[in-house]
Amino acid sequence: FFGTLKNELIHHRRYATRKEAIKDITEYIEVFYNRQRIQERLNYLSPAQYLKQFYIMRQAA
Secondary structure, three states: OHHHHHHHOHHHOOOOOHHHHHHHHHHHHHHHHOOOOOEHHHOOEOHHHHHHHHHHHHHHO
């Protein structure tokens, strides 16, 4: 996780303040990494896609 965070966010930017870095990292984790990023363990779906598929399958059953 930390390697991905550094490669996709940290190494591409310089932060003027610690507060700015924390805000950017928090946004990356909460908005992109946890919700949109494709996850191997979820059959190469994003968590949002996986959850949508789960509810569709559940309603069909």
